[in-house]
Amino acid sequence: MLMVDGVGTPLAVTIDSASRHEVRLIEPLIENCRLPRKPKRLMYDRAADSDPLRTRLAAEEIELICHHRKSRKRPPTQDGRKARRLARRYVVERSISWLQFKRRIVVRCEHYDHLFHGFVQLACMFTIIKWF
Template identity: 40%
Template sequence: MNTFVVDGTFVKAAMSGSKIGNTKVGKGTKVMQMVDKEGLLISLHIDSANPHESQLLIKTLKNSISHTMPKYILGDRAYDSDKLDMKCKKMGVTLVAYHKLNRKNITQDGREARRLKKRYIVERTNAHLKNYRKVNVRYERNPKLFEDFIWMAHCLIFIKKFNIHNDYLVA
């Protein structure tokens, strides 16, 4: 049973360019990542910082490198939306997210919410990603080049995680 964890992170931009939007803290890009239970990248989507994470979830699902759709997607409270639940159910995916505090219509019981204890995996992956200078602040104007740097950073995270050819790594 494949369960993926999704989260977005904000990356500040040093220059203007494509897929860079203005926010309260400055201009930047939103990086949406979906990882598996080991913390390895399954899907990546970058977009302007303006749209909410819940609006970018379907695009992130469509960018997946996995051949099969996941059975469960774990998200935080930002993904608690009836519209998003319906879109995911049409795709055959169960979206598991804690309910927002002001929610009136309770749709989930506590059984599926136990899976959310594994959400630290994507938060840890986001923290590892911020260790790389080219990904911590976006210096490229071309969004494809920035996305390639993110993939390269994930390859280095993979190599370090599984200790593959540790002699060749330069910090």
């Protein structure tokens, strides 16, 4: 999981098993963010359409902006106006592609999680250094 700002600079990164659902990984990602304050808005794709997640993030004063799933049974919680911001999702995809230039991250060569996490953080630092 990768959290970036509006320009594409990596802010936080976490790794976990591929079998866990993404909704469970969003809150640890926000906790790992090293910013002085929590973000006001969190934009995500349809995988984060979860009412319990929305209420937990709203308790922390974070607004979750994501499209509703097509199979949603409950009434919608947001209209489509705020979802227009998701058109800039290419920034996140571009940041992920920057990290995938490092072969060691694309093909996980490391057996231990802490080593792989270290290499992902190192790739994020190289991405940040590229800006300066």
